[in-house]
Amino acid sequence: MTVLRAHAEEEFAEELALLAKDDDRPRPPGWLLSPWAVTTYVLGDGGRITPKYVGARRLVEVAVATLATDRALLLLGVPGTAKTWLSEHLAAAISGDSTLLVQGTAGTPEEAVRYGWNYARLLAEGPSEQALTPSPVMRAMAEGRLARVEELTRMPSDVQDALITALSEKTLPIPELGIEARARRGFNLIATANDRDRGVNELSSALRRRFNTVVLPVPATAEEEVGIVARRVEQLGRSLELPETVAALTEIRRVVTVFRELREGVTEDGRTRVKSPSGTLSTAEAISVLTGGIALAAHFGDGVLRAGDVAAGIVGAVVREPGSDRVVWREYLETVVRERPEWRDFYRACREVS
Template sequence: MTALRPHAEEFYAEELAALAADDDRSRPPGWRLSPQAVVTYLLGDGGKITPKYVGSRRLMEVAVATLATDRALLLLGVPGTAKTWVSEHLAAAISGDSTLLVQGTAGTPEEAIRYGWNYARLLAEGPSPAALVPSPVLRAMETGAIARVEELTRVPSDVQDALITILSEKTLPVPELNTEVQAQRGFNVIATANDRDRGVNELSSALRRRFNTVVLPVPATFDEELDIVTRRVAQLGRSLDLPETTTALDEIRRVVTVFRELRSGQTDDARTKLKSPTGTMSTAEAISVVTNGMALAAHFGDGVLRAGDVASGIVGSVIKDPVSDRVVWREYLETVVRERPGWADFYRAARDA
C-alpha cells in the first residue's frame, strides 16, 4: 500500500541523497548534511532540488544556525505560515527522521515530553528499563536527533516546563530508576507556536530563554504567495491523482487575490479599504481551497478548475463568524468583485454559494 502522505525524508529521499553525496562541507556532529546543504534543501537550487520554503534565505540560515548550537529553535507566526512544514523538513534534512513529534494540545501530559510506563510490566516487575515508555523527545536524546513539539503554547504551562531541564542540562532524570538519560550530540528541539490561537499558554521566561525565536511572516508579495500555493497544490494533486495545475492558474490567481485583499484590509491597488474577517485567511487555507476545488473539478466536472469549484471553499474560509463575517463577505462581493473586469463568473458563483 502507498502512504497518503509520506514523511519528508521519504518523499524527498532522492534529493537528500544527492545533496549528501555532493556535500563536502563540515557537518555538525550527528547531522546528515552541512548547514549550507540544509538551507539548499529548504530553498532549492534552481535545478534538481525543489524549494520547500519560499521566503527569506536569511531566516532559514538563522534557523539552521540555531540548531547547530546548544539553543533550541522556536518557529513563531500566525497560522498558515508554514511553521510545521519548515520544522518537518529541517528535521528530515538534519536527522533523516521527522517523526519524533509531540503534538501540543490543552490535554498534552508531561509523559509526552518526558516518559511514561507500561503499567502491566510496571505492576509485574516494578520500575525497570523494559517498563519505561520513552517519549519522542527522549528517543531523540538517545539517538542524537531532532525532536519536534507542535503548538507549544497550547501545552499546559507546567508541562511546558518539563523542557527546561532537557534544554539547559541536556539530560532527563529518571528518578524511578535512579538514573538519567544524557542527550547525544546532534540532539535539539524545534517547537512551533502561534499567537492567534485561543487558549494560548504563554511560555515562562525561563523556557523562552532557552529558545532562539524565528518569526515566519506571511508571504510578502503576491507573486511569492502565488508560487507557494501553486507548488503545494501541485504536490498535493500528484498524491491525490488530481489534474495538473497548469489549467488552473487563473483561478489560483483569483483565490490568492481574494485572500490577500481580505487579509490586508484593502484591494491590491490600495484604492479601496476593506473590512477583514475574523479568520486568518492564511496561505494554508488558500492551498486547501484550491485543492478542494481541483477535486470537485476532477470528480464532478470536466477536470478544469473553474470559479464555481473554488467559490464555496472561499466562502467557507471567510465566514467563520456567521454574523460579522457574512457582512464582510457580502460587502467585498458587492463593492470589489462585482465591479472587477473579468470576474463576473466568480461573482455569480460566490453569490450562489
C-alpha cells in the same frame, strides 16, 4: 502499502542522498548534512533540488545555524506560514527522521515530553528501564536526533516547563530509577507556536530563554504567494492521485487576491478599505480551497478549474462566524468583486453559494 502522505525523508530521499554525496563541507556532530546543504535542501538550487520553503534565505540560515548550537529553535508565526512544514524538512535533512513529534494540545500530558510507563510490566516487575516508555523527546536525546514540538503554546504551562531541564542541562532525570537520560551529540529541538489561537499559554521566561526565535512572515508579495500556492497545489494533486486538471492560473490568482485583500483590510490597488473576517485566511487555507476546487473540476466538471469550483471553498474559509463574517463577505462581494468586470463569473458563482 501505499500511504496517503509520505514523511519528508521518504518523499525526498533522492534529493537528500544527492546532497549528501556532494556535500564536503563541515557537519556538526550527528548531522547527516552540513548546514549549507540543509539550507540548499530547504530552499532548492534552481535545478535538481526542489524548493520546500519559499522565503528569505537569511531567515532559513539563522534557523539552521541555531540548530547547530546548544539552543533550541522556536518557529513563530500566524497560522498558515509553513511552520510545521519547515520544521519537518529541517528534521528530515538534519537527522533523517522527522517523526519524533509531540503534538501540543490543551490535553497534552507531561509524559508526552518526558516519559511514561508500561503499566503491565510496572505492576509485574516493578520500576525498571524495560518498563519505561520514552517520549519522542527522550528518544531524540538517546539517538542524537532532532525532536519536534508542534503548537508549543497550546500545551499547559507545567507541561511546557518539563522541557527546561532537557534543553538547558541536556539530561532528563528519572527519579523513580535514580538515573538520568543524557543527550547524545546531535540532539536539539524545534518547536512551533502562534499567538492567534484562543487559549494560548504564554511561554515562561525560563523556557523562552532556551529558544532562539525565528518569525516566519506571510508571503511578502502576491506573486510570491501565487507561486507557493501553485506549487503546493500541484504537489498535493499528485500525492492524492487526483485526475489531471487544468489548474488555471487565473483562479489561483483570484483566490490569493481575495485572501490577501481580506487579510490586509485593503484592496490590491490601495484605494478601498475592506473589513477583515475573524479567520486568518492563510496561504495554507488558499491551498486547501484550490485543492478542493481541483477535485470538483476533475470529478464533477470538465477538468478545467473555474470560478464555480473554488467559490464554495472561499465562502467556507471566509465565513467562520456566521453573523459577523457573513456581513464582511457580502460587503466585500458588492463593493469590490462586483466592480471588477473581469471577475463577473466569480461574482456570480460566489453569490450562488452565499
